[in-house]
Amino acid sequence: MRISTGPLASPEIAYEIARATAIHDCPDIPYQSQKNFLALFDNPPPGYTYERYLGYIDDQPVGYLELTFPQLDNLSNVEVDLLVLPGHRRHGVGRALHALAVERARANDRRHLQAATVDRHPDGAAFAEAMGAKAGLAETRSRLDLTTLDEAKLAELRAEADKRSEGYRLRRWIGVAPDDIIDDLAYLEARLNVDAPTGDINWEPEKLDADRMRKGEEAREKRGRRSYQSGALIGDKMVAFTWLVVDLDRPSHVWQNTTLVDPDHRGHRLGLLVKLDNLDHIREQRPAAEAIDTFNATENAFMLDINLAMGFRPVDAWIEWQQDL
Ligand SMILES: CC(C)(COP(=O)(O)OP(=O)(O)OC[C@H]1O[C@@H](n2cnc3c(N)ncnc32)[C@H](O)[C@@H]1OP(=O)(O)O)[C@@H](O)C(=O)NCCC(=O)NCCS
Incomplete structure (x- = not known):
């Protein structure tokens, strides 16, 4: 099994990974349409830039990383959205995408990686802790x-x-x-x-x-x-x-x-x-x-x-x- 990361080959793949993960993690929130998901790429909120990557097992894309860089304030922060398809977890794809997130944060002069996890499944919090992140705020x-x-x-x-x-x-x-x-x-x-x-x-x-x-x-x-x-x-x-x-x-x-x-x-x-x-x-x-x-x-x-x-x-x-x- 070969784990690798690379640039986002096609936005449609990102949508499929994000949709499957969201439905698994929060089934009661209707997931956005592909059209509206893709519209973010061309119509970002003002003051933010993005970088997007895929994580692979062999040649199959199973993970998606979206990094959001505030450009007008919060200049030491980067928001991390790191998703791995439920059927392909615990094979190191998350770890590989996290290493890439750290590399890209450093390249963009960012000192704080920030991300959110939900309590319905243990994966997100266990992963964040294993990567060395600290719980900073509890939300309901x-x-x-x-x-x-x-x-x-x-x-x-x-x-x-x-x-x-x-x-x-x-x-x-x-x-x-x-x-x-x-x-x-x-x-x-x-x-x-x-x-x-x-x-x-x-x-x-x-x-x-x-x-x-x-x-x-x-x-x-x-x-x-x-x-x-x-x-x-x-x-x-x-x-x-x-x-x-x-x-x-x-x-x-x-x-x-x-x-x-x-x-x-x-x-x-x-x-x-x-x-x-x-x-x-x-x-x-x-x-x-x-x-x-x-x-x-x-x-x-x-x-x-x-x-x-x-x-x-x-x-x-x-x-x-x-x-x-
Ligand atoms: C969090 C997530 C990205 C992890 O992806 P993954 O490919 O399974 O992660 P990895 O296989 O690289 O796991 C790395 C380490 O995290 C820890 N970990 C991950 N999931 C875990 C779980 N369910 N229970 C305990 N430890 C876990 C382990 O220490 C693991 O290393 P190990 O397998 O060698 O023991 C994935 O579960 C996911 O998409 N969750 C939903 C979205 C989310 O919460 N993202 C996190 C934002 S920080």
Whole structure:
């Protein structure tokens, strides 16, 4: 048995390996279409470059390595997506791709390799530990089942949020944010790595501005995804927001992304308010949606409490790993 690595011969092979691994590791998340997977190659989010490789047993490609290099911030980091087909594990393909990841990280002047594993199968965590990575942050994936929502509870939460947030008003948008709030949006989104727990992972604040936010949404749309957003404003200033993303080829499933309230405006239930408003937004705009999934740092009790109150329930546990070179 000969183990080797090489450049990505064809993106379609990468898709097949990524799809088979994802279905094995997280069968409840509908996997993206080939079209939308391949669209990332030509439409990356602004500020990131990629390198992609295959791992082989003899001449058969069974492993895929995708390295993501932030170029505008987080310049000492590289994100590692390392996947080996379930039927071909424990033959050293992962180890060979990891050695390549370390080599490429060094060649790009990166000092921190970062990757995530899920607890459903022992492989990912056992492998990361064997490669010398350190567990840096525990995360929980939670799901809101849109087919069994507790409408009375949601109405009660909304009444409480409305009462506590007097003076603020809500605003919704889809895709690129309107010009008059896009600077506020960039400021709030960039606070994520400051305000949300990052454990021992070296995540630095992203350098975001209106131009990068705009290009990010345009690239997302070209990847077959659309974001649905809701913000809370006081006067003309947006001080809280949240966003959901739908893969247009997989309309039953929705991802919950950042929710953030400006530190000067906390304590008014704005986080809950924008999330409840955006839940109504997505239900109106995407009636085929059946579930919303979200990741939270397990120690982020405040966000998890909001999610639990809305009806989100934990599905699985994840670890973010970091290996320092
Ligand atoms: C993690 C993954 C890439 C490993 O691929 P692989 O080709 O099986 O890895 P290797 O055969 O090179 O294993 C290298 C070492 O990791 C450890 N390891 C890997 N899987 C393990 C398991 N299930 N139990 C215990 N140790 C394990 C062992 O020490 C192994 O060396 P050994 O076989 O000589 O004992 C693969 O399981 C996978 O694709 N998992 C899902 C995606 C994922 O979690 N990626 C990891 C991101 S860091």
